[in-house]
Amino acid sequence: MKIPDRIETRRLVLRKLNHTDAPALYENIRLKRVSRWLKVVPYPYPKNLALKFVLEAAAKFENGTGFNFGIEIKGKVKKVAGVISLDKVNYENKNAVLGYWLGEKNWGKxxxxxxxxxxxxxxFKRLKLHRIQAGVYSENLASKMVLEKTGFTLEGTEREKYFKEGRWGNYHTYGLLKREYK
Ligand SMILES: CC(C)(COP(=O)(O)OP(=O)(O)OC[C@H]1O[C@@H](n2cnc3c(N)ncnc32)[C@H](O)[C@@H]1OP(=O)(O)O)[C@@H](O)C(=O)NCCC(=O)NCCS
Structure with missing residues (x-):
């Protein structure tokens, strides 16, 4: 299977990450307003973690277990403004987990x-997946909007799944099947 390492949309270029992306990623993800919504991202964010992340992402891209794309906005400086991924790709059951984040100054567009x-x-088309899922902190209204606008169904609530900022919070899981996707 030929996997593209670059996908173009009207306003964006999604492309495979490389080690030169680490500083731009760090500048965006180290901010609490971004990382507070991401389960696996620590705060404070150690500088060396960005490089570790891109190197691991490039290795996963190569072996097909996960696809992290840096998001570049066309017409702006060629720096990654965020990341979108299909991770935990399970070829036997044809499913994967969607994740994403964007630097704060580009939100809401x-x-x-x-x-x-x-x-x-x-x-769905290249990897021929049957199901894509995503998980969101229940207070993350912007992310839930993104999932709802792109056709995902809320499948469940994991009650008091995390302790964050002094209180227990729920975690919402969303799924989208190939036959529901247009
Ligand atoms: C979630 C995130 C990726 C959204 O990116 P974005 O480019 O701003 O998203 P979009 O502009 O495509 O869509 C966001 C939608 O949420 C809506 N929205 C934003 N904040 C909202 C809020 N507080 N309440 C309700 N809706 C909200 C926007 O109005 C928009 O909907 P619309 O197009 O119908 O107006 C971005 O905010 C982000 O990176 N947040 C931090 C990391 C994160 O949460 N990642 C996801 C983890 S599951």
Missing amino acids: GYMTEAVKAVLDFG
């Missing part, structure tokens, strides 16, 4: 909705 649509296309 529809960029992530555009990126998710392109990655769903990649997942």
Whole structure:
């Protein structure tokens, strides 16, 4: 299977990460307003973690177990503004987990909705997946909007799944099947 390492949409380029992306990733993800919504991202964010992340992402891309794309906004400086991924790719059961984040200054312009649509296309058409799922902290209204706008169904609530900022919070899981995707 030929896997593209670059996907273009109207306003974005999604492309395979490399080690030169680490500083731009760090500048965006180290901010609490971004990382507070990401289960696996620590705060404070150690500088060396960005490089470790891109190197691991490149290795997973090569062996097909996960596809992290850096998000570049066309017409802006060629620096990654965020990341979108299809991770934990299970070829036997044809499913994967969608994840994403964008640097704060680019929020609210529809960029992530555009990126998710392109990655769903990649997942269902190129990887021939049957199911794509995503998990969201229940207070993350922007992310839930992105999933709802791109056709996902809320499948469940994991009650008091995490302790964050002094209180227990629920975690929502969403899924989208190939036959529901248009
Ligand atoms: C979630 C995130 C990726 C959204 O990216 P984005 O490019 O701003 O998303 P879009 O502009 O495509 O869509 C966001 C939608 O949420 C809506 N929205 C934003 N904040 C909202 C809020 N507080 N309440 C309700 N809706 C909200 C927007 O209005 C928009 O909907 P619309 O197009 O119908 O107006 C971005 O905010 C982000 O990176 N957040 C931090 C990391 C994160 O949460 N990652 C996801 C983890 S599951």
